[in-house]
Each structure stands twice: as C-alpha cells, then as structure tokens.
Amino acid sequence: MLFSPGEFMLKRVHFGPSWLPFALVAPQIFITLVFFMWPAGQAIFQSFLIEDAFGLSTEFVWLDNFKDLWNDQHYIDTFSRTAFFSLMVAFFSLSIALILAGMADRVVKFATAYRTMLIWPYAVAPVLAGALWVFMFDPTLGIVAYTLDMFGYDWNHKLNGGEAMALVIMAATWKQISYNFLFFLAAMQSIPKSLIEASAIDGAGPARRFWTIIFPLITPTTFFLLVVNIVYAFFETFGIIHAVTEGGPAGSTTILVYKVYNDGFIGLDLGGSASQSVILMAIVIFITIIQFRYIEKKVDY
C-alpha cells in the first residue's frame, strides 16, 4: 500500500484542515443526502412495509414483500424478460458497432466524416428514439409495416407481444450503436500500426488480422462496453418502452425498471415497488463492483 488509508488519493502538497473543505463538499453532500441517501433508505424501509392504497394503515411485514415477489410468476417473468431484452440489445448493438468500426478503421478516406454521420444517435433521447420507431412501424400507417404488408406479413406490435419486443429491441439498439462505435473505433485506432503491418508482411489478410490481432486487443473495451450496454438496457430504456408499448401488450415488454414505475405510480403498491427498487439497487451495486474489479485488473495489467 502506497498511502495510508487516510491519505489515499491526496496530493503530497495539500492544504491543512480548515472549514473551507467542508464548505466545498457541502453542496454535493447536501444533494446526495437529501435526494440519494434519504430516498434509498426510505426504499429499504418501505420494502419491509405493506401499505394500503390510500395510505391509511401500514404494517411491518419483514421480508414478506420479497417473498411475494419471489413467488410472483409475473415478477420472475419480468426478470427473464429483462435479461433477454438486455442481452439482445447488447448483442446487436455491439456486433453492428464492431462491424462498422472495423470498416471505419480500415478506410483512411472520409473516416472523420463517417464518424460524424454515425455518432449523432447518441444525442437522441430514448423516448424520441421510441417515437421514431413506433412511427415507422405503426400498424395502420407506418412505412415499414406497410412494406411488410406488401410481402404478406401482417405486423401489429399492439397485439403481438413478440413483435412488440422486437420493436423495442430495435429502437434501443439503434440508439446505442453510436456509443459502442466510438469506443470500438478509439480502441482500434490506439493499436500500434506496426503490429498490423508486421502481420500483413507475414501474409495475414484483413479478416485474419482482425480476428487474430485487433479483436483480442480490444477485448477490454468489449468487456467494458458489454457492462455499459447491459446497464443501458436495464435502466435507460424506460423512455423507449414508455413511448413504444407502455409495457404491453399484456406485459410482454415490461422490464424491471418499467415494473417499478408501473407498480408504484399506476398500481400504487408502494411496498412492492420499494422492494423491487431495493432489488434493482442490489443489481446496480453488483454490476458496479464487477466493473471496478475489472478496471483494477486492467490497471495492473
């Protein structure tokens, strides 16, 4: 250990104790306490309570809310649906971005122009991405639904759960490609050209070079992006689902975050919603720990 714990990440030259540092961290700490710690504590506390819909009576029920969730087939289904949704979004957005970045890394001409034309979806709000896609696939008017109809396929995501899921996956993937593309491209461009040249001299073609040199070297980025994409699909796709399907039809696109909202604000099941929040917090903490473990490893490496 280089520093004693109290001096961890402190400058060698620094200012001594005074009231000033407290004043400096005060705004951040204040907001953290009021809008983060307090509500998180409330969520944990609430998750042990059952409250009727009018808030007239509350009862302390220990872990009953969690037991109910565990026994609730809807919740278990939501869990596996969320896993499926996240993996699909991560898989498609990573693969497409990898292909595009691989191509963009090869071509020297127009590379910056291509990048500009690929990064902008990053700036589009999830709910707007949802609006774009729901408009294209609108069963009565949408241009894609119309085209599908010409080929004899009757698209209706308002009735068909599988189609609804496909639609939210497409919208969520569309929005995430640019982010992944930027990271893949940055990672590929940081690979020393001499490595690629050496293998080219040894007679390796573009495809072979990609799989034996470029792809293994960008593994850390791929792993990082995998985690980021899963977090994105878990938590940031609320707007897409709210705009496209509202969790329907018949709950077929309700993912965990949507259920927390739906049970809490529409169903007014405060205890149930709070215990779902607690489970989600546990998931985020778990993912964050994995991410940090991994980053530490990378630093060693």
Add this chain to the structure above:
Amino acid sequence: MIENRPIVTFISHSVIILGIIIIAFPVWITFVAASHDALRMTQSPLPLWPGGHFFENLSEALFVGLDVGGASQPVALMLLNSFVMAMVIALGKIAISLLSAFAIVYFRFPFRMGFFWMIFITLMLPVEVRILPTFKVVADLGLLNSYAGLTLPLIASATATFMFRQVFLTIPDELLEAARIDGAGPMRFFFDILLPMSRTNIAALFVILFIFGWNQYLWPLLITTDQSLTTVVMGIKQMLEAGEQLLQWNKIMMTTLIAMVPPIIVVVSMQKMFVKGLTETDK
C-alpha cells in the same frame, strides 16, 4: 492503409455507407413526415419524399403547438424549459463536482474518505431505480412543479467528481507550491490555476451532461403536472398518446425533429472534445 486491396476497401466503404443510411432512415422518415400536411399523413402509403409544408408545420408547432386534450403548449415554450433544465443540470453538476473534487484532492480534513464514499455511492443509484421514494422526498419538500424539483435531484454526480479528481491528480504538485510561495490562498489557486487547466475536460463533460439533462424523461414526467413546465422530450409522449385520435403525425414528427436537433448540434459541433471526453473519462 496497410496494403492496396481495392475490393476490400470498396466493401468497407459500402458497408459503412449502408450502415449510415439504415441508421439515418428513421430520421429521414421523420423529416419527410414533418414536411407534409395533416391530410397527406393519413393516407397509406406514407410519402418517402419531402412535401412543401415544412416551414408551415415548423412555425405552427413552435408557436401554436398541438392540442393534446386541454391546453396546447407551443413547442417554443417547451424548448425553453428543456434548455433551462439541461443548462442548470450540466452547469450545476460541473460546479459542485469541481468543488468537491478540489476539496477531496487538495485538503486533508476529517471524514474526507467518508465524504468520498458518500459521493461514490450515488453512482450506484440511478434515479430510475429509486424513483418512488425520491418522488416522495421532493413532494414533501414542496418542490413539485418547480425548476428546483426538476433539476436538483439530478445534479449530484459521482462520475463528474471522479473525472475532475482524475484531472487534478495529474496536475503537478509544483504548481501548488509555486502558488503558495506567491501567496495565493486555496480559492485563488482554484480559480487561477485549476480551473484554466481543466477547461478542456469541463467542455467535454458539458457536452455529455447537456445531453443527459436535455434527454431526461421519467423524472420530469413525474414531477411536473403543470403544463407550463413541460419539456419538449416529455411533450412528445403526450402528443403520441393524443396522436392516434388527432391524426396529426406531421406535427408530432415535426416536434420530434425539433426536440432532437439541439443535442445533435451540440454533439456534432463539439465532436472532437466530446469523443475525447467520452472515451477517456468513462473508463
């Protein structure tokens, strides 16, 4: 280029261009929809080529708005709300993160690590996760339907604090020594040396945070019932809900277009900084 393989190069260009076309297609359709009149937008198949009503739709959306059951809000007002929210969130986050990173890196004081972990933990609690209790806190504080309620809970930021901490740690110690010899106090050092030295990072972070703020959806949706505080991103959802009966896809898509443009302009115009900031800080 390593070797000259015209066919592979040609394929590479084609794949990228195809990708760009597919990715841009939804926006093209939106643009086309926004340039036709309401009647044309009820006839299937929908047009694939722009019509002549773009500016008419633009001014109507901006200054009249769309009737969504009740009062109609001009999109210009929503844009203003979005802009205020995005700016307050972005600048607020940058300001409080700069200050707390400064305190944590440059001062030895009791509970320093305690504060650090407390900030760190906010990284793990996105607002979507603790939505109901946070809503309750804001309601109890009487901040519903206010700019403060809209922005304050989103201002705390572990990511920004980490980034500035990282930046400060790379600034040579000699600078502080020199500043002290010249008689500068902590705040003088902060404003005259630290701030100017981290200005590229501030700019890069601003792009990311502006987009984060502009694109907020669930939170404003919950805490504003007052129509005059509607942001443009929220407005879309209300229009989509009303859209089916009203059949005004041209105006809905026009509003979608208007809502997308400002953050896209920010990203594309500050592209270099944004890419640098994103790929170098997130990791």
